[in-house]
Amino acid sequence: MEHSVRHTILFTAALCVVFSMLVSAVAVGLHDRQLENKRLDRIRNVLGVAGLSEPGENLSREELLARFESGLEAQLVELRSGGIVEGADALGFDQRKAVRDPELSRVAPPNRAKVRRVPHHGLVYLIKEQGQTRGVVVPIEGHGLWSTLYGYLALDIDARTVRGVTFYNHRETPGLGGEVDNPNWKALWPGRLAFNQRFDPVLRVKKGRAGPPETDPYQVDGLSGATITSNGVTNMLEFWLGPSGFGPYLAEFRKREL
Numbered sequence: 001m002e003h004s005v006r007h008t009i010l011f012t013a014a015l016c017v018v019f020s021m022l023v024s025a026v027a028v029g030l031h032d033r034q035l036e037n038k039r040l041d042r043i044r045n046v047l048g049v050a051g052l053s054e055p056g057e058n059l060s061r062e063e064l065l066a067r068f069e070s071g072l073e074a075q076l077v078e079l080r081s082g083g084i085v086e087g088a089d090a091l092g093f094d095q096r097k098a099v100r101d102p103e104l105s106r107v108a109p110p111n112r113a114k115v116r117r118v119p120h121h122g123l124v125y126l127i128k129e130q131g132q133t134r135g136v137v138v139p140i141e142g143h144g145l146w147s148t149l150y151g152y153l154a155l156d157i158d159a160r161t162v163r164g165v166t167f168y169n170h171r172e173t174p175g176l177g178g179e180v181d182n183p184n185w186k187a188l189w190p191g192r193l194a195f196n197q198r199f200d201p202v203l204r205v206k207k208g209r210a211g212p213p214e215t216d217p218y219q220v221d222g223l224s225g226a227t228i229t230s231n232g233v234t235n236m237l238e239f240w241l242g243p244s245g246f247g248p249y250l251a252e253f254r255k256r257e258l
């Protein structure tokens with residue numbers, strides 16, 4: 001009896017060791033692939049928001065990379081001055097890592113988006129057609145109800161007219177705040193104006209319905225039953241298009257490109 005108990009314990013322990021080693025080996029082995037998948041997902045989102053792929057279009061890895069190469073140019077930007085950091089490894093920049101590093105970021109001024117730290121740099125994408133810049137994609141992030149939403153806003157060459165918005169990571173409730181992913185809601189954004197005539201970032205998600213872009217350019221329909229997430233989107237636009245975000249860069253962009 002005693003023998004069998006010891007045997008069972010030893011056998012279970014050995015099994016645990018073997019399987020934990022196996023699981024670790026698989027996790028380590030898949031790490032690179034997970035990173036690559038994240039990178040491809042980011043590319044897929046940037047292409048979509050820039051209007052360089054259709055909603056639901058299923059592109060292979062090679063097609064994604066080819067479209068990225070021909071249609072987008074990554075630029076590293078110094079947020080405070082709005083200047084471009086020439087020769088930088090823009091695609092290697094990781095904003096989430098930067099905000100955890102006190103040397104690469106600073107405490108954010110009080111803001112409604114609940115952004116705590118601002119990176120010194122930001123990664124933007126120029127939208128190219130036949131070598132000509134046609135617009136720009138900037139990252140946005142901020143708090144909704146349950147989670148931080150991470151996404152992109154694409155602007156036309158005037159750095160004012162919206163091309164599109166997308167969120168690639170959030171944990172809002174499906175059917176409520178999760179409706180930020182609804183293609184019908186995202187279709188309401190193109191043609192709206194992110195800035196007023198004085199270039200204050202005024203675009204907001206209102207409670208209720210907005211008119212068409214031609215008559216109601218500064219508002220987008222609210223997500224019903226999800227006012228907190230809707231306000232979160234408004235707040236993150238205000239922050240990232242403002243003076244602590246990409247405001248200075250977009251001002252320079254307008255001067256340069258128009």
Ligand SMILES: Cc1cc2nc3c(=O)[nH]c(=O)nc-3n(C[C@H](O)[C@H](O)[C@H](O)COP(=O)(O)O)c2cc1C
Nearest residue numbers: 145172173176177178223224225226227228229230
């Ligand atoms: C289980 C549950 C999940 C919810 N998820 C969200 C959400 O993701 N986003 C959100 O803004 N509100 C969510 N709400 C609703 C908020 O608590 C709040 O009532 C709502 O934002 C108010 O919006 P309304 O004025 O459009 O009704 C959730 C509520 C419940 C009970």
